[in-house]
Amino acid sequence: MKLTDNEKREILKLIEAEKPLPDKYRFLLFDDKREVELVWNGKTNEVTNIVLPFQVIEQIDEPRAERQVDTGTQGDLFDFRGRQKAGWTNKLIWGDNKLILSSLKNGPIREEIEKQGGIKLIYIDPPFDVGADFSMDIEIGGSTGSPTETFTKKPNVLEELAYRDTWGKGADSFIAMIFERLLLMRDLLAEDGSIYVHCDYRLNSYMRLILSEIFSEQFYKNELVWQKIRTTKAQSIGFGIVHDSIFFYTKSEKTKFENQYKEFDEDYITSHYKPDASGRLFRTVSLLQRGNGAAKNFNGKILETPAGMHWIWSQERIDEAFKNDLIRFTSNGRPEKVQYLDEMKGDIVDDLWHDIYLINSQAIEALDYPTQKPVALLERIIKASSNENDIVADFFCGSGTTLAVAERLGRKWIGSDLGKFAIHTTRKRMIGVQRGLKADGKDFRAFEILNLGKYERAHYIGVNMNLREEERQKQLLQKEKDFISLILKAYRAEGVENFKCFHGKKAGRLVSVGPINLPVTRLFVEEVILECREKRISRVDILAFEFEMGLFPNIQEEAKAKGIDLALKYIPREVFDKRAVEKNQVVFHDVSYIEVKPLVRAGKKGTLPAIAVELTDFSVYYTQDSVDNAAQTLKDGKNKIVVEQGKIIKVSKDKNGIVTRETLTKK
Numbered sequence: 001m002k003l004t005d006n007e008k009r010e011i012l013k014l015i016e017a018e019k020p021l022p023d024k025y026r027f028l029l030f031d032d033k034r035e036v037e038l039v040w041n042g043k044t045n046e047v048t049n050i051v052l053p054f055q056v057i058e059q060i061d062e063p064r065a066e067r068q069v070d071t072g073t074q075g076d077l078f079d080f081r082g083r084q085k086a087g088w089t090n091k092l093i094w095g096d097n098k099l100i101l102s103s104l105k106n107g108p109i110r111e112e113i114e115k116q117g118g119i120k121l122i123y124i125d126p127p128f129d130v131g132a133d134f135s136m137d138i139e140i141g142g143s144t145g146s147p148t149e150t151f152t153k154k155p156n157v158l159e160e161l162a163y164r165d166t167w168g169k170g171a172d173s174f175i176a177m178i179f180e181r182l183l184l185m186r187d188l189l190a191e192d193g194s195i196y197v198h199c200d201y202r203l204n205s206y207m208r209l210i211l212s213e214i215f216s217e218q219f220y221k222n223e224l225v226w227q228k229i230r231t232t233k234a235q236s237i238g239f240g241i242v243h244d245s246i247f248f249y250t251k252s253e254k255t256k257f258e259n260q261y262k263e264f265d266e267d268y269i270t271s272h273y274k275p276d277a278s279g280r281l282f283r284t285v286s287l288l289q290r291g292n293g294a295a296k297n298f299n300g301k302i303l304e305t306p307a308g309m310h311w312i313w314s315q316e317r318i319d320e321a322f323k324n325d326l327i328r329f330t331s332n333g334r335p336e337k338v339q340y341l342d343e344m345k346g347d348i349v350d351d352l353w354h355d356i357y358l359i360n361s362q363a364i365e366a367l368d369y370p371t372q373k374p375v376a377l378l379e380r381i382i383k384a385s386s387n388e389n390d391i392v393a394d395f396f397c398g399s400g401t402t403l404a405v406a407e408r409l410g411r412k413w414i415g416s417d418l419g420k421f422a423i424h425t426t427r428k429r430m431i432g433v434q435r436g437l438k439a440d441g442k443d444f445r446a447f448e449i450l451n452l453g454k455y456e457r458a459h460y461i462g463v464n465m466n467l468r469e470e471e472r473q474k475q476l477l478q479k480e481k482d483f484i485s486l487i488l489k490a491y492r493a494e495g496v497e498n499f500k501c502f503h504g505k506k507a508g509r510l511v512s513v514g515p516i517n518l519p520v521t522r523l524f525v526e527e528v529i530l531e532c533r534e535k536r537i538s539r540v541d542i543l544a545f546e547f548e549m550g551l552f553p554n555i556q557e558e559a560k561a562k563g564i565d566l567a568l569k570y571i572p573r574e575v576f577d578k579r580a581v582e583k584n585q586v587v588f589h590d591v592s593y594i595e596v597k598p599l600v601r602a603g604k605k606g607t608l609p610a611i612a613v614e615l616t617d618f619s620v621y622y623t624q625d626s627v628d629n630a631a632q633t634l635k636d637g638k639n640k641i642v643v644e645q646g647k648i649i650k651v652s653k654d655k656n657g658i659v660t661r662e663t664l665t666k667k
């Protein structure tokens, strides 16, 4: 620290007066000052190291209908149909990537990742367009030539929170959000790994500085300029913006990089190539390069090189080329090599990418995901910076473009996203990729959908690890018992004994409580159905924090066919709020769904198109608030509409506190 006595006195005075220090002290006070650094309010190098358990929501190795047959014809990893049967399972993780990255970095999956050689490539495309991914426009119709109409999907609570985290204080909060995540990604990336970060003009200046700080300017490789828009309208205050930037950094010197090639431009071919006698297109290319070298014999002519240049071929190669007619002389007598177009890989790709088109709604790969990136873009990145079998990761995976390309190119992958819509879109897309690979007779890997354990639940079930094993088991058993009692109390059900799957009863229905830290799976429900059949039980409620994806409505239909009325209900987070339980305010919502089909009819000239939404299926066993609860909480002279078990009921309280209920549903 090189401070004068005057400066020291000034600092002390300012601190005592609780006044901010002038900017110059930032650089004078700290030894590890950097020449250029991006600073923002609240900047810190501290990263979270929280580890939450991952829960498997679903395991997918499509197509499911087939029984896995092991003939061992393709080694130990894949069965004879190409389906993976051992080893690494790809991962699609639902949740905030900060917690995911920290749990991957510090938790047990890290070992699994390292066993595969670590993560060799990360591509991310964070939400740099303020809010675009949280409140999205979904286009409907348009497939049969009719015009499209747009619905706006509102963000859910989780997405809204993330939106506030990311954009709450404008660019500041975005930078803080991405900085911490990039630090975590650097620590997770293999020593010989590469990272590509996609952004646009709004953030590229910040991003370059942040990335150079985290990965070091020494390992900056490129700013790739991707021209995503071909034509632009005239702008009143500047030139049209038609490109995004993708920053490419590596973690060290020793990374894989493979040059990529693109097709030659037609105009380029016409201007540079001509046909030989057989019609084969060729051009001639100089045999000179910078450096010093001796004169060479070109078919009897001894030719010197110009100063500072040398002939790139050896004498043997020159002689061989003459035998094969692969050297021509230019009009001023300089020898050049013949290069045939059909022998070229294409034009080498540089940092200007203008041959990859943005996805439009008509594109075959379009998935109606507003920020979806083209497959060709990811193909180029993945081929350049990874090998087959490497792990490729995208922690802002959106519609899953990176993962789909990685799978098709034989890479392993990890993807994550916060949005439920993104996870559903990616899930569906990856099943399609698996099916496509199978149809082409290629190998494909299984993948699992994971999410992160919830804090409250982990805390609730947590046992004291310092206890002896026997004591620990006892404590765990007690905690599970307490958990069941808590849920039954919140659900206002009575406890029952002597059942395998049932814990309580309420209003003539038996109640089964799912596990605290895992989703209810098909297997769990099948056990419930089995006990129902054995004991002739016909009305059942299953309560759970989560249900395996794709479980309903099929499972309810299956139960119905066996004479069992099965209601699946979500346990709300409020069960952990003692006051809400005491006040009977905890509402268990039914697992409900609707299935709709949009019908778009083209309007006559000059009129708007008509849209109808046909309800094709729905779950009716739906409860929102309960009649009892409404009756208890209503003030005198007021009324409230509740939905209980699919019926719409008006609950009214008169001036004297007398409660009446009127069922408004017709049947």
Ligand SMILES: C[S@@+](CC[C@H](N)C(=O)[O-])C[C@H]1O[C@@H](n2cnc3c(N)ncnc32)[C@H](O)[C@@H]1O
Pocket: 095, 096, 097, 098, 125, 126, 127, 128, 133, 162, 166, 369, 371, 372, 373, 374, 395, 396, 397, 398, 399, 400, 401, 402, 416, 417, 418, 419, 422
């Ligand atoms: C620009 S999109 C990615 C699009 C993707 N490249 C594709 O081709 O479909 C950004 C994604 O990041 C997700 N996201 C935003 N904040 C996140 C967070 N904190 N954790 C995980 N995902 C997040 C959004 O839900 C969105 O799907």
